[in-house]
Amino acid sequence: TAIKAAVLIQRWYRRYMARIEIRRRYTWSIFQSIEYAGEQDQLQLSSFFTFMLDNFTHLGGASPDLISQFLETTSDPMKEEGRAAKYEKIEVPDSYPGPRLSFPLTVAHTNALLTAFKQQQQQLHARYVLQLLHETKKFLKKLPNIIHLSTSYTKEITICGDLHGKLDDLLLIFYKNGLPSTENPYVFNGDFVDRGKKSVEIIIILFAFLLLYPNDMHLNRGNHEDHIMNLRYGFTKEVMQKYRSHGREILLLLQDVFSLLPLATIIDNKVLIVHGGISDMTDLDYLASIERHRFKSALRPPRMSIDSSQDKGRRQTKGQLPAQSSDGHRSISTRFSSNHLVKQSSGALSSSSSSSLSSSIPESRRMSDIQEKDTSMTSNGRHQLHHRSISPTGILEVPFLDSNVTITPRVPSWEEMEWKQIVDLLWSDPKNQNGCTPNSFRGGGCYFGPDVTLRLLKKYQLKMLIRSHECKQEGYELCHDGQVITIFSASNYYEEGSNRGAYIKLGPDLVPRFFQYQVSKFTRRMTLQQRVSVAEGSALKSLQEKLYAHRSELIAAFKQHDISSTGKWHSSNVLEDYRTVSTSDWASAVESVLRLDLPWRTLRSRLVRLAPDGSVEYMSCFEDLHMGQPIKEVTPSLVETLYRYRTDLEIIFNMIDKDHSGLISMEEFRQTWRLFSSHLHTHVDDAAIDDLARSIDFNKDGSIDFNEFLEAFRVVHKLDSKEKH
Amino acid sequence: MGKSQCKQSYITTSLLELTGKTCVISGKEKTVSWQREKNKMADEKESAEAMISEIHKQITDAFDVFDHEFNKTVDVREVGTIIRSLGCCPSEGELHDLLAEIEEEEPTGYIRFEKFLPTMTKVLMERRYRPIPEDVLLRAFEVLDQEKKGHLEPEELTKYMSEEGEPFTQEEMEEMLSAAVDPDKNVILYKDYVAMMTVEDN
Numbered sequence: 001t002a003i004k005a006a007v008l009i010q011r012w013y014r015r016y017m018a019r020i021e022i023r024r025r026y027t028w029s030i031f032q033s034i035e036y037a038g039e040q041d042q043l044q045l046s047s048f049f050t051f052m053l054d055n056f057t058h059l060g061g062a063s064p065d066l067i068s069q070f071l072e073t074t075s076d077p078m079k080e081e082g083r084a085a086k087y088e089k090i091e092v093p094d095s096y097p098g099p100r101l102s103f104p105l106t107v108a109h110t111n112a113l114l115t116a117f118k119q120q121q122q123q124l125h126a127r128y129v130l131q132l133l134h135e136t137k138k139f140l141k142k143l144p145n146i147i148h149l150s151t152s153y154t155k156e157i158t159i160c161g162d163l164h165g166k167l168d169d170l171l172l173i174f175y176k177n178g179l180p181s182t183e184n185p186y187v188f189n190g191d192f193v194d195r196g197k198k199s200v201e202i203i204i205i206l207f208a209f210l211l212l213y214p215n216d217m218h219l220n221r222g223n224h225e226d227h228i229m230n231l232r233y234g235f236t237k238e239v240m241q242k243y244r245s246h247g248r249e250i251l252l253l254l255q256d257v258f259s260l261l262p263l264a265t266i267i268d269n270k271v272l273i274v275h276g277g278i279s280d281m282t283d284l285d286y287l288a289s290i291e292r293h294r295f296k297s298a299l300r301p302p303r304m305s306i307d308s309s310q311d312k313g314r315r316q317t318k319g320q321l322p323a324q325s326s327d328g329h330r331s332i333s334t335r336f337s338s339n340h341l342v343k344q345s346s347g348a349l350s351s352s353s354s355s356s357l358s359s360s361i362p363e364s365r366r367m368s369d370i371q372e373k374d375t376s377m378t379s380n381g382r383h384q385l386h387h388r389s390i391s392p393t394g395i396l397e398v399p400f401l402d403s404n405v406t407i408t409p410r411v412p413s414w415e416e417m418e419w420k421q422i423v424d425l426l427w428s429d430p431k432n433q434n435g436c437t438p439n440s441f442r443g444g445g446c447y448f449g450p451d452v453t454l455r456l457l458k459k460y461q462l463k464m465l466i467r468s469h470e471c472k473q474e475g476y477e478l479c480h481d482g483q484v485i486t487i488f489s490a491s492n493y494y495e496e497g498s499n500r501g502a503y504i505k506l507g508p509d510l511v512p513r514f515f516q517y518q519v520s521k522f523t524r525r526m527t528l529q530q531r532v533s534v535a536e537g538s539a540l541k542s543l544q545e546k547l548y549a550h551r552s553e554l555i556a557a558f559k560q561h562d563i564s565s566t567g568k569w570h571s572s573n574v575l576e577d578y579r580t581v582s583t584s585d586w587a588s589a590v591e592s593v594l595r596l597d598l599p600w601r602t603l604r605s606r607l608v609r610l611a612p613d614g615s616v617e618y619m620s621c622f623e624d625l626h627m628g629q630p631i632k633e634v635t636p637s638l639v640e641t642l643y644r645y646r647t648d649l650e651i652i653f654n655m656i657d658k659d660h661s662g663l664i665s666m667e668e669f670r671q672t673w674r675l676f677s678s679h680l681h682t683h684v685d686d687a688a689i690d691d692l693a694r695s696i697d698f699n700k701d702g703s704i705d706f707n708e709f710l711e712a713f714r715v716v717h718k719l720d721s722k723e724k725h
Numbered sequence: 726m727g728k729s730q731c732k733q734s735y736i737t738t739s740l741l742e743l744t745g746k747t748c749v750i751s752g753k754e755k756t757v758s759w760q761r762e763k764n765k766m767a768d769e770k771e772s773a774e775a776m777i778s779e780i781h782k783q784i785t786d787a788f789d790v791f792d793h794e795f796n797k798t799v800d801v802r803e804v805g806t807i808i809r810s811l812g813c814c815p816s817e818g819e820l821h822d823l824l825a826e827i828e829e830e831e832p833t834g835y836i837r838f839e840k841f842l843p844t845m846t847k848v849l850m851e852r853r854y855r856p857i858p859e860d861v862l863l864r865a866f867e868v869l870d871q872e873k874k875g876h877l878e879p880e881e882l883t884k885y886m887s888e889e890g891e892p893f894t895q896e897e898m899e900e901m902l903s904a905a906v907d908p909d910k911n912v913i914l915y916k917d918y919v920a921m922m923t924v925e926d927n
Contacts (some may be wrong), residue, residue: 005868006890011816012857013901018809018924177737477881527904584782696923 011059017528024532026599028473031494032541033596034546084134089248090127097123103135105212105700109177113208117201118171124204126246134254136207139214140260145292146284147187147218147265151508157267159504160186161468161476161487165196165235167521169490169501176319176517177503178208187265189468189487190275191428193620194233196490200242207257219262221292222275223426223469224446227251228297237650244360259293263425268274270463270510277467277484278456279446280436282421290418298419298426298444407717429470450480457483463510475502475516491518497531540606546594547607548625549644553593563586580615589618663703687718756909767888777846784845788838797838801828804836813854817891847920866915876912914926 066479092100097120108471116122126133151157158177163170175183180186192206209217230251231237239254240247243474264287265273272284344456427445429439434449466485470477471493477486491501502516547554561581581589585599586608609620653664670690740899787807791799804827805820815823827840848854857865857870869885870877879902886901905913905919 001868002885003889005865006863007816008857008865008868010886010890010893011814012862013897014817015809016854017900018806018898020792021806022787022810029790037805181803432793524879528900529904583779599786599790602790603784 016243019389020529020532023536026602027104027536027539028530029598030543031498033494033598034542035056045058047216056296059378069363086133087130092125092127092504094123101128101132105208110208110212113205117167119203123242126243126250129204129250130246131255132204133250137253137257137260139211139256140257144288145263147262147292148269149218149265149267151268151506154384155183155185156505156507157185157465159189159273159487159506162191163187163202164490165192165193165199165202166490167198170202171491172517175514182213182337185216187218187273188220189226189273190220191468192222193235194230197238197553197659199235199238202358206210218265219261220265221258221263223298225258226263226297227255250400256293258537259296263287263292265423267506268510269461271432271466271506272462274425276426276469277430277447278372278422278448278452278465279428280448280452281457284460287421290421292422295419295422296628298423322383332501340408381545406625408425432479438464453483462575471499474498475500476514485512495535496521498535544607544621545626547621549640550593551622551640554589557589557593558586561589579619580611580617582615586616586618663705666704669704778847780846781842783811784842788841793905800837801836802832811845811849812856813848814856815854819854858917861922863916863919866919876913876914882913
């Protein structure tokens with residue numbers, strides 16, 4: 001009886017907890033899928049830039065000036081000293097309350113910075129930011145690609161993972177673990193910026209400590225230390241918002257600084273620390289010799305002019321590596337034969353590994369198709385890459401899926417080899433099965449298995465690999481038999497309560513100790529149920545927005561299933577809004593359009609309404625959302641397209657708007673849209689765009705306030721607006 | 726004679742009276758009813774198949790949430806969660822028995838989908854381990870509340886949950902208390918607790 005009662009309660013309770021657990025899991029899946037899908041979209045944006053870069057002659061009417069705005073900025077001819085003098089001249093008003101820096105930095109400066117950011121919520125003046133970055137750049141130039149550290153007799157090294165602009169996490173780590181100093185060395189493993197709102201503050205603090213304790217503070221580059229990623233994931237926006245006048249200059253300087261960050265750190269010759277991971281082709285010696293600063297962005301190979309690409313053709317036949325970099329390629333003599341790469345250190349590589357050279361984007365990406373078409377046009381008959389690989393004009397392309405073109409695999413150049421080494425380090429993820437496959441989830445880098453890890457560790461006599469790059473619920477995770485540790489330091493990454501953050505302390509015994517934490521907005525601890533509900537709500541909202549963004553395609557897919565299941569088109573005896581399809585049809589339709597690998601059946605009840613017979617009322621998943629403002633006289637599909645790409649459009653607008661006025665001219669708007677839509681292969685009527693632009697113009701003398709424009713495409717969740725009223 | 730036989734002969738006889746034909750008609754009658762039976766069985770089979778198909782998909786979905794490596798295996802320690810999320814409410818002992826059916830001969834720490842699916846399908850079809858209705862749950866709490874106070878002290882509940890039945894881990898206990906204990910009065914108002922938690926089930 002008492003026992004029986006107890007058992008009963010326990011049974012029921014365990015079941016209740018299981019249900020929370022499964023909600024937590026799929027919430028996590030949703031966040032991750034959307035995140036990685038977003039990162040793939042990112043490639044779309046940068047491939048767009050590449051597309052324009054290489055095809056401006058084909059884009060009728062677009063002025064070179066507009067194009068040049070998108071181009072990667074050429075390096076400022078002004079010398080370093082000249083720049084320093086320029087920064088000196090920037091005036092700081094007496095009324096400025098924030099910290100004032102002078103170089104070389106002292107502990108007083110770093111304390112002032114911490115106090116300013118933590119308590120006073122002040123902003124560092126642009127002049128000091130520029131000066132700080134300038135000094136950081138000078139310092140980083142002297143560093144090698146791979147830093148070697150040692151745990152001397154007493155020191156423990158602290159290793160932190162992704163911070164992503166979460167200043168509170170950094171401050172919490174410093175609070176728990178102490179500030180960096182000669183007695184307290186730190187390694188930060190990349191991804192300091194993007195997503196969170198305080199990326200600027202974080203890099204200021206990290207760089208300041210870097211200059212103050214050059215031997216005890218170490219930063220690795222992450223995949224988000226990349227201006228193209230920053231365009232999309234918020235860092236660029238943050239900088240521009242916080243620094244209206246000098247933002248652009250700060251961003252330019254940051255490009256250099258990011259590209260100068262070291263790629264890896266090795267402790268005691270036993271522990272390798274990189275941001276993403278490794279691949280079966282990772283070669284640390286080769287990596288050590290690369291000129292890392294040439295790779296401003298890991299998303300595209302170093303810019304090559306048409307000339308150099310033609311050079312490559314010649315290089316193919318010659319098969320000789322031109323003597324280039326100043327520090328020379330020590331142990332590398334790379335000779336290119338038809339399909340194989342022979343390296344002195346590692347022997348012949350089979351052609352199978354050349355497939356891991358590339359990454360593939362699943363399904364056909366329309367923009368890549370266009371890219372294929374155009375690049376082959378401009379190639380003057382030269383054999384372009386037709387199988388999955390990287391062409392000099394684009395990043396990651398998929399083959400022309402329908403084509404029967406004979407595949408002549410082009411030999412990858414040494415520049416691309418170098419680029420691949422870096423991409424692999426910054427973008428790869430571990431997996432549990434053996435082998436090394438292209439990371440299609442991310443669109444870059446590899447999935448590397450335990451065998452790859454083992455081989456690499458053995459080759460360089462290492463004990464373990466510490467990496468970051470993936471959010472983990474407990475802040476850290478071990479895999480590959482404990483040989484690979486993932487460390488992630490941004491707690492509540494997806495949502496309040498979604499995950500913990502952690503850091504590692506490593507002593508001379510090289511046995512890692514993990515420390516977890518979680519930043520909390522609320523003083524009273526939420527129960528698991530509450531935490532999961534909050535996170536779940538947020539995930540579901542994101543998912544609903546995703547559904548909304550693909551509304552037309554989804555409806556078309558649903559209707560397909562609707563017809564086929566009944567054999568005939570439902571006559572209007574059933575109201576449009578209440579049409580149904582079976583659950584499995586619904587799930588397969590959603591999966592095929594959104595391409596997100598999620599447990600749709602489990603999620604079904606949270607996203608749609610069910611009819612009495614158990615089938616899905618497929619229109620109900622759009623009911624909850626509606627556009628913030630009604631947009632008149634515009635075709636529905638245009639609205640949807642604009643909604644889907646509004647983030648990209650915002651980025652482009654911000655780039656065009658040189659004077660940061662928030663306004664762009666009608667002409668610029670039109671051209672931008674024309675380019676973008678042609679790249680996306682969405683035939684948008686010019687007249688429709690004009691109408692749209694005009695309707696938003698609101699008598700601003702031919703300029704469009706693009707913030708207002710974008711505001712129009714913000715969706716509002718019905719529940720949110722209900723709460724407001 | 727049995728009832729059905731009676732009926733049959735009656736029909737035969739009356740038709741006989743009407744048409745004068747005998748064997749053919751009664752044969753047709755038999756065919757029709759047999760046909761009807763067959764159709765009924767086919768319908769049932771179809772709906773059973775549809776039901777099984779739907780159950781399979783539910784199981785697959787739940788399984789996939791925990792299949793981190795996308796290779797149709799899950800960690801054995803998560804199987805309990807999967808089973809419970811599918812609507813079952815087994816005790817730990819029942820769970821162990823079930824696991825014995827699903828595990829490999831040589832336990833690998835992983836459960837394969839091929840073994841999980843048939844066993845789980847049977848469980849769901851047979852409606853085994855049904856969840857406890859709210860009133861039964863409430864009575865269970867009342868049993869523990871020996872003094873009939875209407876609430877439980879945290880220490881009382883802890884004692885029962887950790888020492889009786891299939892004991893909770895410390896973590897489970899802490900989690901339960903964090904949600905169950907009323908922060909103002911520092912007791913467990915189990916009536917409210919049960920009500921709040923069982924809303925979840927629907």
